[in-house]
Amino acid sequence: MDRSLLTLTAFAAQLFLACAAPGAAAQTPASSGADASHDHASMAGHNMASMASMAKSDMTSALGRYSMSREGSGTSWQPDATPMGGLHVRQGEWSVMARGLVNAIYDKQTGPRGDDQAFTQSMAMLMGNRPLGPGTLGLRAMVSLDPTMGKSGYPLLFQTGETADGATPLVDRQHPHDFFMELAASYSAKLGSDGAAFAYFGLPGEPALGPNAFMHRFSGMRIPEAPLTHHWLDSTHITFGVATLGASKGPVQIEASWFNGREPDSARWNIETRPFDSWSARLSYNPLPELSMQVSYGDLKSPEQLEPATRVKRTTASISHHRATGSGNWATTLAYGRNQKSGPGHEVSEPGWLLESTYVMRDTHTFFARAERVRNGELFAEGQPLHGQEFDIRKLSVGYIHDVASTGPVKWGIGGLVGFIKTPSQLDPSYGSSPRSYMLFVQGRL
């Protein structure tokens, strides 16, 4: 176990290097040799084009009998029509896919509670599967250098969730993601003519709760701002300890997870362990290649370190649409989440909505927009006059990325976004009358 963990970590580290020095990328999949007997020299002879053009139908999912293009974050689904980004190689019995994203961002949030900061955000992922016995073994590793942005993450007005110091909650800032975002293994076996059953274990991993997480779904992955609905929909994407059982037949998948419901703590470089105290269940349905939908429910016993007595029951529903045309790709996600929080002396039910869309034209121009509405009761600390009150926050972010260069398999773009925020006027003294979010960024994608 330790050894495979180390290997997975090494894979991911290589991918980071590959992004930084793209010339080396061609060797990444080869040297990730799960098959030690493989002849590296012959691999080096392959060029990027032949790797990238490997037939989509060759890549089957680790979890079921459908194309790998249906696989979202964790065990979630996305529309089958979603293009598979990244690098794909077949090595021996292994099908391997690598992908990564890095943003160098200048961020300015306006108003009295605003701030500005320059930082980088990144994610590198390696996944592979191979036949084993009667079924398929899958391995996934995903890492992020987000911890380098500092414990308190980056400025993002009206964002709440997690902590930087273990003592006070983060408000108006997005927490950094942990270095280990996913280290997971799965095994699936065929069931009938078009079905499969699987088991998935991650430390960390993602339980069957919520839509495909924002940095993985096509409609949101290029947007450098975290959604305000993160803690309504997909904040469990890094869960330190999760086991999921699922089954799929044709267009339908049903899953249940048992997991450690506590959010990651402020130590971002480590692996955390804690007993499994929470559960979730999800039903996914892909009726057409262009469509994916899910409903899910999770009972998170004690997600917040600073309020351990608060239990959160989360309900989510989402629809994702992907349309691939001759000149581009257009992906849209509509999602709803509700957190019912109960603790000593308080009980609240907070809804959140998200509508997000990204259009990539001729592989060069990316247009994106994200509209959200959340009811948030965590904007003011204890002792402040508005503490405990809930506010409806509406935000619309629009942006554009222009791809300017590519080095090997890595594409580089420059982009910008503006977020317009509407709040009840009661918040004006704290936030100003029309708070805005601005970001300028350079984005590298593998």
Ligand SMILES: [Cu+2]
């Ligand atoms: Cu997150």
